[in-house]
Amino acid sequence: MAHAAENSEVTPAILHEVKPASLPRAVLVENNRSFAWITEKICSIIEGKTPTWWWVCFILACCVASFTVAGIVYLVATGVGVWGHANPVNWAWDIVNFVFWIGIGHAGTLISAILCLLRQKWRTSINRAAEAMTIFAVVCAGIFPVFHVGRVWYAFYLFPIPNSNVIWQNFRSPLEWDVFAVSTYGTVSVLFWYVGLIPDLAVLRDRFEAAGNKLRATLYGLFAMGWRGSNRHWSNYEMAYLVLAGISTPLVLSVHTIVSFDFAVSLLPGWHTTIFPPYFVAGAIFSGFGMVLTLMLPLRAIYGLEDLITQYHIDCMCKITLATGTIVGYAYGMEFFIAWYGANPNEGFAFVNRAFGHYAWAYWIMISCNVITPQFFWFKSVRNNTSFVWILSIFVNVGMWFERFVIIVTSLARDFLPSSWGYYSPSIVEIFTFFGTFGVFSVLFLLFIRFLPIMPMAELKAVTPQADVHGGDHH
């Protein structure tokens, strides 16, 4: 505003009347908390005694996870036939679950990378947990295709490693692209998460050392790499973080694009559509934000993090869920339009069959959860009601699972020739394996909240008003 004052002679008179609107900046850390309060709040979660609820949840999660272990052991010992796949539905729950979990991961990368590039500072309090969610979701996702290959001990054939057959991978196949996309995604997500953790691990190292806990001080210290808060380091660190955010943005978009290529590059009616890449990416972000809300709202309540995950944060997350959910709803409509407009009878049948065929129940669950649920987020009173938001987030998770089910199973069950039609139902082994992945995810997430800082302390401190070297005088 200084410019306007200096050039007052040359500015038209009318501008003298115009006063700059003073838009208050959203408060990201409420109650004007100090730096030390933030450190204490986050570290106390790790340093305190393990709460009883944690043990209860952990044991429960281990029990649930054992279903996946049992399902996989049985599959490896017996063969892939223990799953319900049969002609013509040779891709079913395994790929549904794979796409479901990968999609969940995408919100974590969106929050950590895209919102970082867009300078959305509200991301700071949720990005650590969301990135953890990404990594654990990728772990759960990876289980399914790896075991679907059948002889899992040959799973390394997916990678171009010289083998005794001297044959190489078929790089013309989108499935091979997917191998690279998902493994790159997993690796880069872990690296990005780890880089973000380094300064906070150094804080924990120092605190455990001061508390006389040698073992944990050594372990945290080892991974903190000797971080000492030097500004010469911060300078490179911030640039590295920015570059990682810059490359993770095209990464997250490309991963779900390539996942959608698995379908779109085929010739099957209902799969062979060009709308798939953007539609899958929007759906992934939608489901991921559903999961972020599902995880963060209980954490916020349990640990009393209301000053760090404020109502403003919940509002932002709800609005992104609303926006992406509406994009998904638009894509559902557009698919139908193109099926009609394209005048291909097979394509038209595939979509009518989705909505009114044998799997109509799945289709309408999908529509209600994905198109209707997010519309509640238009209302401020809904966004302010944390329990209701949490319930809606569960519906989003359910709906997005059904979306993948509808896309994959209905298209395969009714393809070109009526003679090859079929109806797919999952076997109990598949159901157990999928059910168990929620346990696997929860075990990992519980370990994360127990042993690692659930919020990036350094980043939180940097968005507080007292971190501003100009004393809040923004230009």
Add this chain to the structure above:
Amino acid sequence: MATSPYGLIATFDTAPEIYQAAQKVRDAGYKNWDCITPFPVHGLDGAMGLGRSLVPRISLVGGIIGFCTGMSMIFWTGAVDYKLIVGGKPFFSPMFAFPVSYELTILFTAFATIGGMFFLNGLPMHYHPVLKYKDIKRGMDDTFFIVIEARDPRFNLANTKALLEQAGGKAITELEA
């Protein structure tokens, strides 16, 4: 020489204080000095006179290597080492090689970025004279420090101490080497 200190350390309580002080130390012409802050203080790089970080150049090299690795791997495996006809498609085309090369570009950029950051920062370094200072742990929490090293050509115990005092530094202490 054995008794010469590593440098001088001064404490600052707030972000604006260290920002002002860093400008004074920079303007006094010091080169071998550093700020210790619990979080990246916005604008402090400029106040310290630091140039743009070199990390992106290393990232770029990583990205180029990644892209070339992807393209050449797919060319060599599919069109040179073991030609296999699949669906009448060409043995090599940059079109189908692109998704994998794209992912490898990102993967190698990530490795180069993180490796480059560690290399430029001289990390991991699990020992540093600064870490011996009794209050340094607060530099991870809510306190800010300026460290001026004795190897700086302008370093002079009395003058440097005076500069730090004049810049508002508290508890100015000699660090042992």
